[in-house]
Amino acid sequence: MALTENRPFPLGRMLLYAACAPILLLLVLPTLIIVPMALTKGQLIQFPPIWISIHSFTDYLADETWVSSTIVSFKISILAVVIGATAGSFAAIGLHKRDFPGRNIVAGLILAPIIIPGIVLALGDFLLLAPMHLIGSWTTIAILHALLVTPYVFISVQTSLTVGLSPTLIRSARSLGAGRLAVLRFVHWPAIRPGLLAGAVLGFAVSFDEVVLALFMQGSTTVTLPVRMFQAIEYDLTPKIMAAASLFIALALLGLTVQALTAKRARPA
């Protein structure tokens, strides 16, 4: 009967959706073509694929260098997440509800590693570590990746704390006889868990995908999977790239799912 529903502008909304649709399609299209491309028969990478085959996957699994790169990548990202999650969540707790001059600067500095160009960080750490012969060790790369994990964990734990922790809770726990560690265990820990999980998952993805630091720090036995792919893309375009890419897509989908699940729980009422 009337033109206006409870929500304003239905016509405008249709136009808006019509404008959004192609953008959204372009956003996901590249991701969506990877898996079919991996199933292409033949030595050339091609989309649309001509014949279906799983040879890129079998090639990938048969190539020791690619398999070891995959393992190294996992090792690095796991360690990076452990370090980054510790540093990031401790920092978030330590700075929660604190007001002091320069707080914003400190918070800004914590985020710096993910905002400043990665190449600057890579160069600086190369200058530090090369004379100490620490280049080429997977732990080195993991520690540097922790620099990138920390800000993400910090942000999401901070959000969890703002949403889920009232300062009166800490005070009442203290008045009930909880010591410092007991407060951390029984008050902070339950409050930060969703944020910690979300931040850690994102941090894992960031570390697993990272190229520049890993490129600068690579050694003969520590070539991460993205670095190997990057070099393969530059030089020989083997279909193994596609198999590895499929692994990345699977991880991305996994990360997206975990994020969607934790976001639902962490959302403020």
Add this chain to the structure above:
Amino acid sequence: MTASSSGALPQPRRFLRLLNFRDSLWLLAPIATLYGIFALIPFALIVRFAFADGGTHFATVLESRILVRVATNTVVISLMTTVVALVLGYILAAGLWRAGPKMQRVMLAFVMLPFWTAVLIKNFAWAALLQDNGLANTILQGLGLTNGPVTLLHNRLAVIIGMVHYVLPYAVFPIYSAMQAIDRKVERAARSLGAGTPSVIWFVILPLTLPGVYSAALLVFVVSVGFFITPVILGSPADMMIANLVNYYVRELVDFNAGAALALMILGAVVPLIVLQQSMGRGGRHGAH
């Protein structure tokens, strides 16, 4: 101020707060160690390498003919990426804002999927799509728009496409959160005062979301400036960007001093923008109440 507004006993309270702060300072020890050793010292080393032998290394970089070209590339490509990302990001943010809860979840997944996908994979997929026998050319020829394959890959357009794809979520979220902060009653008020949809958008929504747009612009630009992989995979050598030049100095020429000087120059350009962006994020909202 805080003490008086929360009531009694300002003095002991403030004192307790200070004590509390001391109490939990140890929580900052891990991050301080990590950042101190692997970010602060490296930064100091960059400064030292750059300024070794006076200013000669800056001179080396500044006098190289390639710098002007690469710097121009970087600024032009980053600006174009920023503009395109803002336009597309604004539309997506508006869509998200207006969508019902279900639709919103779907759209969010679409926006977040590329965010979770490795930059390498995204670039590589674009390379496959844009190559001579790729999907883009197949469609163009299928539609009869072109006769033979058009070169879409290894040029500036491809770089910008790849970069926009990467930075789009960075554009969407600041704008989206600016939109969410708008009181819907303000919009209704405008309508009741005679504003149709175009007027509501132009006079109310656009001005109220501008702080978010500025914030998104700075963030996207800063992120764009640091791109390293995309110009290599999607661009031609002529599309080399500043991060590639650092890499070139360090890994090809093994001139650490020049690399460090260049890195410092990048920081000098980027850090003020980051500071501006960070301070906008906090003060950028209009006080509606």
Add this chain to the structure above:
Amino acid sequence: MSAPRRLEVNEVWKSYGGDLYAVRDVSFVLEPGEFLTLLGPSGSGKTTTLMMIAGFETVSRGSIRIDGRDIADQSPEHRNFGIVFQGYALFPHMNVAENVAFPLRMKGMGKRERLIKAAEMLEKVGLEGFAQRRPHELSGGQQQRVALSRALVFDPDALLLDEPLGALDRKLREQLQIEIKELQKRIGISVLLVTHDQEEAMMMSDRIAVMADGGIVQMGTPADVYLHPATPFVAGFLGETNFLPGLCQGASEGYVSVKFRNGEIGRARPPRFGGVPATGDKALVSIRPERVRILKPGETMDSVIEGRVVSGTFLGRHARYIVEAEGQQVVVSTTEWSEATAVPPGTAVRLGWSSDDAQSLADVKV
């Protein structure tokens, strides 16, 4: 200033699907120049009704007319109502003058002209000199005046106020109630106010429509709905009252006689609707505390019941007694109080009222 128009809301229903109705069968007329209030608790459908008039909600059934013309199909920007929203909804990015001039700008008026008109309007509400301020630099009361100016500056057909004073403290609220009322009289505009505050409604309105569960329960002048409520809900919502249950003993001379629990008989006005109850029917009488008196020895009134004082409290403007009578507590409020005349607890007293001040209620849920 153009002449105000007649707003007619005719058998309007609102449903969000299913059998749940947010608004059911609401009809009223806002006469030109009238101040009408929709009064009710949250969820009573008053704001939904206002939003249907404004065009932000569709009408499921029924019609809304301006001077007889149905406006149901018009979008909000084409209706001509000035609305003051809860929280004011001022444009935070515009200064006061730009806010007030906005509707004129939408009408295509030139910049100079609309700023002059806006300045004139601001002068009317005592905000000259604030034109360049941003809304967040103003106090709540000032923001309210800006919102009012913005809603009035374009000669709307009627002014719709949605809980406009909710965010303000009591003193300021009362002051603004008077100001709005005066402004309305001066300009001669019709006003439809939505509020849950019965004092606000009584203070400002020519008529009040009391709403509950999506419908209008009773409509009338403030005195009428206050003194002669139709239902227990209306009686209770418009201030404190005593409910005395009993059985009808018959009607005479335009009053009904009710026999209370202890067997005493009191007289009251008959129910507002549903007809005069038959003898032996259940009855419920509502008497406002300030209309019940503690009788002096020898004094008598239309209706008298006996009781015993439980407590007496002096509250400044008035004093309040709790009296045990008819097997329940009866509240008596009086302005005649001194320490010498105070009735101590435990005293046996007689309570009396005039038959016109007691209202028997219709036997309905709300």
